[in-house]
Amino acid sequence: MTSTRVARRAAARETTGGMTDPQILWRCYSYLRPHWRLTLGGYVLLFVINGASLLNPQLIRGIVDRGVENKDLQYLSWMVLALVGLTVVQGVLGYFQGKWIEQASQNVAYDLRNQIYKKVSSLSFSYHDRTEAGQLLARVMHDVDRLRFLDGRASMRLIEGAVMFVSTVIVVTYMNPKLAVLALLSMPILTLQAYYYSKRMRPVWMSLRDKISTMTSWVEQNLRGARVVKGFAQESAEIRRFADQNEDWLQVSVDSARVRAINDPLVVLITNISTIFIIWYGGRLVIQGGLTLGELVAFTSYMSQLAGPVRTLGRLIPMLTEASASGQRIFEILDTESEVKESPNAVVLPAAEGRVRFQDVSFAYFGRKTVLEDVNLEVAPGDVVALLGTTGSGKSTIINLIPRFYDVTRGVVTVDGYDVRDVTLSSLRDQIGIVLQETTLFAASVRENIAFGRPEATEDEIVAAAKAAQAHDFILEMPQGYRTRVGERGSTLSGGQKQRIAIARALLKDPRILILDDAMSSVDTETEQLIQKALERLMEGRTSFVIAQRLSTVRMADQILVLDKGRIVARGTHEELLQTSGLYADIYERQLRPQEVKELMERALRSGASENMPTSVTGIKIAVAGAVAGTGA
Amino acid sequence: MSFSIGTTSVGRGPGGILHGLGDDEDKGRVWDAHVVSRMLAYVKPYRASMVTAFVLTVISAALGLAVPYLIKIAIDQHIVNRDLVGLDLIALATLVAFVGLYASSAIQQYLLSLTGQRVLGEMRSQLVGHLQDLHLGYHDTHIIGVTISRVFSDVGVINDLLSQGLITLASDVLTLIGIVVIMLLMDPRLALLTFTVVPLMVVATMIFARHAKVAFRETRATNASVVGDLAEDLAGMRVIQAFAQEGTEQEHFEEVNRANRDANVRAMTLSFIFMPTVQFLGTLATAVVLFFGGRAVASEALTLGVIVAFLSYVTRFFQPIRELSQLYTTMQQAMAGGERVLELLDTRPGVPDRSSAVEMPAIRGRVELRDVGFAYRSAEPVLRDVNLTIEPGETVALVGPTGAGKTSISNLIARFYDVTEGAVLVDGIDVRDVAQRSLRRQMGIVPQDPYLFSGTIADNIRFGEPEASDEAVREAARMANADEFIERLSDGYETQIQEGGANFSVGQRQLLCIARAVLADPRILILDEATSSVDTMTEVLIQDALDRLLAGRTAVVIAHRLSTIRNADQICVIDDGRIVEQGTHEELLARGGVYRELYERQFVSASAV
Ligand SMILES: Nc1ncnc2c1ncn2[C@@H]1O[C@H](COP(=O)(O)OP(=O)(O)OP(=O)(O)O)[C@@H](O)[C@H]1O
Numbered sequence A: 001m002t003s004t005r006v007a008r009r010a011a012a013r014e015t016t017g018g019m020t021d022p023q024i025l026w027r028c029y030s031y032l033r034p035h036w037r038l039t040l041g042g043y044v045l046l047f048v049i050n051g052a053s054l055l056n057p058q059l060i061r062g063i064v065d066r067g068v069e070n071k072d073l074q075y076l077s078w079m080v081l082a083l084v085g086l087t088v089v090q091g092v093l094g095y096f097q098g099k100w101i102e103q104a105s106q107n108v109a110y111d112l113r114n115q116i117y118k119k120v121s122s123l124s125f126s127y128h129d130r131t132e133a134g135q136l137l138a139r140v141m142h143d144v145d146r147l148r149f150l151d152g153r154a155s156m157r158l159i160e161g162a163v164m165f166v167s168t169v170i171v172v173t174y175m176n177p178k179l180a181v182l183a184l185l186s187m188p189i190l191t192l193q194a195y196y197y198s199k200r201m202r203p204v205w206m207s208l209r210d211k212i213s214t215m216t217s218w219v220e221q222n223l224r225g226a227r228v229v230k231g232f233a234q235e236s237a238e239i240r241r242f243a244d245q246n247e248d249w250l251q252v253s254v255d256s257a258r259v260r261a262i263n264d265p266l267v268v269l270i271t272n273i274s275t276i277f278i279i280w281y282g283g284r285l286v287i288q289g290g291l292t293l294g295e296l297v298a299f300t301s302y303m304s305q306l307a308g309p310v311r312t313l314g315r316l317i318p319m320l321t322e323a324s325a326s327g328q329r330i331f332e333i334l335d336t337e338s339e340v341k342e343s344p345n346a347v348v349l350p351a352a353e354g355r356v357r358f359q360d361v362s363f364a365y366f367g368r369k370t371v372l373e374d375v376n377l378e379v380a381p382g383d384v385v386a387l388l389g390t391t392g393s394g395k396s397t398i399i400n401l402i403p404r405f406y407d408v409t410r411g412v413v414t415v416d417g418y419d420v421r422d423v424t425l426s427s428l429r430d431q432i433g434i435v436l437q438e439t440t441l442f443a444a445s446v447r448e449n450i451a452f453g454r455p456e457a458t459e460d461e462i463v464a465a466a467k468a469a470q471a472h473d474f475i476l477e478m479p480q481g482y483r484t485r486v487g488e489r490g491s492t493l494s495g496g497q498k499q500r501i502a503i504a505r506a507l508l509k510d511p512r513i514l515i516l517d518d519a520m521s522s523v524d525t526e527t528e529q530l531i532q533k534a535l536e537r538l539m540e541g542r543t544s545f546v547i548a549q550r551l552s553t554v555r556m557a558d559q560i561l562v563l564d565k566g567r568i569v570a571r572g573t574h575e576e577l578l579q580t581s582g583l584y585a586d587i588y589e590r591q592l593r594p595q596e597v598k599e600l601m602e603r604a605l606r607s608g609a610s611e612n613m614p615t616s617v618t619g620i621k622i623a624v625a626g627a628v629a630g631t632g633a
Numbered sequence B: 001m002s003f004s005i006g007t008t009s010v011g012r013g014p015g016g017i018l019h020g021l022g023d024d025e026d027k028g029r030v031w032d033a034h035v036v037s038r039m040l041a042y043v044k045p046y047r048a049s050m051v052t053a054f055v056l057t058v059i060s061a062a063l064g065l066a067v068p069y070l071i072k073i074a075i076d077q078h079i080v081n082r083d084l085v086g087l088d089l090i091a092l093a094t095l096v097a098f099v100g101l102y103a104s105s106a107i108q109q110y111l112l113s114l115t116g117q118r119v120l121g122e123m124r125s126q127l128v129g130h131l132q133d134l135h136l137g138y139h140d141t142h143i144i145g146v147t148i149s150r151v152f153s154d155v156g157v158i159n160d161l162l163s164q165g166l167i168t169l170a171s172d173v174l175t176l177i178g179i180v181v182i183m184l185l186m187d188p189r190l191a192l193l194t195f196t197v198v199p200l201m202v203v204a205t206m207i208f209a210r211h212a213k214v215a216f217r218e219t220r221a222t223n224a225s226v227v228g229d230l231a232e233d234l235a236g237m238r239v240i241q242a243f244a245q246e247g248t249e250q251e252h253f254e255e256v257n258r259a260n261r262d263a264n265v266r267a268m269t270l271s272f273i274f275m276p277t278v279q280f281l282g283t284l285a286t287a288v289v290l291f292f293g294g295r296a297v298a299s300e301a302l303t304l305g306v307i308v309a310f311l312s313y314v315t316r317f318f319q320p321i322r323e324l325s326q327l328y329t330t331m332q333q334a335m336a337g338g339e340r341v342l343e344l345l346d347t348r349p350g351v352p353d354r355s356s357a358v359e360m361p362a363i364r365g366r367v368e369l370r371d372v373g374f375a376y377r378s379a380e381p382v383l384r385d386v387n388l389t390i391e392p393g394e395t396v397a398l399v400g401p402t403g404a405g406k407t408s409i410s411n412l413i414a415r416f417y418d419v420t421e422g423a424v425l426v427d428g429i430d431v432r433d434v435a436q437r438s439l440r441r442q443m444g445i446v447p448q449d450p451y452l453f454s455g456t457i458a459d460n461i462r463f464g465e466p467e468a469s470d471e472a473v474r475e476a477a478r479m480a481n482a483d484e485f486i487e488r489l490s491d492g493y494e495t496q497i498q499e500g501g502a503n504f505s506v507g508q509r510q511l512l513c514i515a516r517a518v519l520a521d522p523r524i525l526i527l528d529e530a531t532s533s534v535d536t537m538t539e540v541l542i543q544d545a546l547d548r549l550l551a552g553r554t555a556v557v558i559a560h561r562l563s564t565i566r567n568a569d570q571i572c573v574i575d576d577g578r579i580v581e582q583g584t585h586e587e588l589l590a591r592g593g594v595y596r597e598l599y600e601r602q603f604v605s606a607s608a609v
């Protein structure tokens, strides 16, 4: 199980593949552009402070030479003060420098997260169908942080190190070009080493990050499916599965640690060896009189000054590769094109009448066979359309096309004559109230959940919607009424309660087109009938689509569509279908079992119970009549 | 959407039962000895590695110090004396020292990261393991994304401390002690004078630490809310888009995100104040040495050499302190992360196994609820005085209005929750007296929300019985009537299920869940609206198969569509947390009570045109 649950993922690596490392890095840095003031300010201060720190040793030398040695106490006091003063200035500047650079990089992280969020919320259902939430979470948690570090402190130290390095090299070259060449012999070796190291590590980092994402995704699903895990007593197995992945990760991680441990100190070794060269060769020069001893001493001390920056560079240069691996993972998301795109000249859909038309519509989900074929449908404003059909016959698929959650493969879906692809998504969806088959509520108060589509709704409107959805009473019974918070996905409510809140949420939008996808499957019949009564009133003159398995739900419809394997196989009103559709009649019979009713009626009549319940018995009579008519056809 | 996490409430509306941090009252300790000792316990098994790494650190430090000395010898003795052979030898010795330095630092680094990664992996495993022990109610009050951030983010910051920080800490402290001793030996008066800045240092550190504690905790908490918010919105993305609320939700996310950014900047700003302060105090110490030492030299109480040496020691004295102050950031972060990790680890399972719990013997199938009362939250009873006996092999149907407590009853039978009053007995054994996993291993549950995991269809059907053969998987699918649509797929049983089942219709998901339960070969089967989204014709087929399967097994079936429960041996009508009617279909119809009304309503409304 682990292997397969884990195996998929690489498919996501499709978009940014073409970018090279420098391109990715360039892009990573480009996020600093909006914060260039902070960045520039930070780096200017960085140079100022580093320049000032060159003064410190001079001051101290002055103090020792003149103040202490020459016993110039006046001078001593002043210079000591100056030293303290200089540190204060440095400290203050250092504060701003650190803060600005930190702010800039935190802003980069902030912007990136916002952009990812925005992107993800603009991507169509199709993307979310195949992307694991955990994968996205991991990128926002870890990869963004890498980029932040790269754009902030890492680059700061990198530049600091590079400046130190270059300035030392310049001084050294100025002092003795021949020795300098010797000292800098290590440079090409270092460059080569960095190059091969990065090349070697890049896939390792990529795989490490992928493994973390996989684990994140796995944990997310494990928590979401906690009821199933527990229900099947699979806790130990799950722990084992996680341990396997963890072990997997550990393996790669330890590998990378080994390569790193071998490589990171190598940089220092290479520079150090060049120091030996200098002593050895420079020593000979001195002995042969080609160099003064003082020069050699100065030279070595400069070389030892290089050690710090070289170590920094050695540590940080590989980080560029690591960050670019993270960058790639982020850009993959940012560069994904939505399959449902608003056309550039999309118009705002005017207040809809609610006329919905499907013209020769065919549809296939991403990478799957066609699920809808040649669907034609004409719904007049104010009509109630019911969809009925076997599991997987395409009912939800049909209604998903109206708010343009997916785009048709062939044909056209129009609302009031407008092709849904020609209007703005928000103007289209604003006029549609939908209850999806899977009820999703948010971890917020009941009130917030109902007002989700219209946060500005008044208390009265919210209560009215809740009443229509038959949710008002149970909400009031809860400890804090409308202010009661529900668990994530509504986990603290019963199935039917969730559905009713979702219905209230859709009704509150006062939609021109209402879509109920199996919205009352967990609601008992009595409540359902009350809701339907309310709907009849509320949806007067508006168009509604209803998907249901219970005939009691669909019988009122103006038009009932019977679907089978992606095609509409029968349509008409309840009576018409009883006559024309064998399937419909079958369903009808199965759900109602008239023979039982007949017996029941007879028994009821015999026992005289009819006196208490005259209406029911009449109901049964009518029913039997209907049923007989139905089966007789 | 939004929710509140401890102090950083980013949601709208009143904070309620949801919390990411559990109880977040300030524990107010700067150096949380408890947290630290618990963290150290993780390193303990790697004592040997850590000690070796430490020794290597000392060796590399020594080698690092030896090199300048070697160079000094090369210059003073060989170059000055024109000793070419000596120069060669020294160069060789230096080379050896460098290679030694390289080896020791490479090994040290390797050992440290190895330990760090192992500890990290272990913590993660332990957290995930612990999460499996928590009862379902935990997820009613905790956001999944927040939990995830603990398992990954918080554990990560702890690793930073363990793998890098500890060694730095140890070697820095050692260096400090060494320098203090040397300074005291050289000139106690001047040394003590220099140390006068130390109390200032302590005060500064204490002030910083106090603020840092709060600030870094804030960074962890806001980080969790970013992850939590995102996780929830991703789960609800379809609804967000359907209601065209992307804009509002984006604003919310940005708000949470901003809180996290600001918390980070605040925390880091603190260190940007602290570090220059340390630097300043270092200079102050230098100034003290120069000022007083200078005067002492002037009055010939001290030699110049001492001052020069002192100056270099003071610089070295503050070097580790500076490093420590940087380490402090890591430490604070780890401390805040550690607290959150430990809190999760310390959360007691809400439905614990008793220490005396035994394995549930093979179940015959008698289920009894005896005077059961139950509440998810105290003082809000959901079930009252429920008495119900199901004989082995019987099928009992639970019907009733929504919110009546049907799912709750099934939750109690599977012991997802513990009863508040009374007892649930299986084969006469109180379910609280047995190990819960051994109980559930013999049950099959089809939950009201059909949840599937990423993986193949076959994997999912096999979930409760990972060793089952392909044939068994196919047989189970056939029973659930899922084989037909599976075989139409181009990859058949190997088709990948995506994101909780998103690429299948809800009815199909229900069929797969039924197949999963069937394959587990349960003694007790619970079907909670298992076919609510399945069409009637398919349902009839499933039922015929189930009737065969259920022979000799106990079943609890919950349904609103009465045609679903036509074959039940016993029907219980639940209303408002009580059983109001109980009997067979015929008996109940004849009685003319609630059930009859339910029945007629469904039927009458469907037929009265
Ligand atoms: N996890 C929970 N925490 C708190 N309250 C809960 C929780 N689950 C259910 N409830 C409450 O307990 C009551 C009974 O819920 P239950 O899920 O048992 O109803 P049900 O009969 O299954 O209804 P439905 O037919 O709608 O599924 C409801 O009022 C519900 O709000």
Ligand SMILES: Nc1ncnc2c1ncn2[C@@H]1O[C@H](COP(=O)(O)OP(=O)(O)OP(=O)(O)O)[C@@H](O)[C@H]1O
Binding pocket: A129, A365, A366, A368, A371, A389, A390, A391, A392, A393, A394, A395, A396, A397, A398, A437, B485, B502, B503, B504, B505, B506, B507, B508, B533, B534, B535
């Ligand atoms: N997101 C998706 N990606 C790929 N295939 C899908 C997706 N959603 C549905 N399908 C497939 O398309 C077909 C039609 O599914 P749809 O959800 O429309 O069925 P339905 O009629 O609503 O069924 P149900 O009554 O079970 O809800 C099914 O075979 C299903 O497996």
Ligand SMILES: [Mg+2]
Binding pocket: A395, A396, A397, A437, A517, A518, B505, B506, B507
């Ligand atoms: Mg559907």
Ligand SMILES: [Mg+2]
Binding pocket: A494, A495, A496, B406, B407, B408, B448, B528
């Ligand atoms: Mg329920």
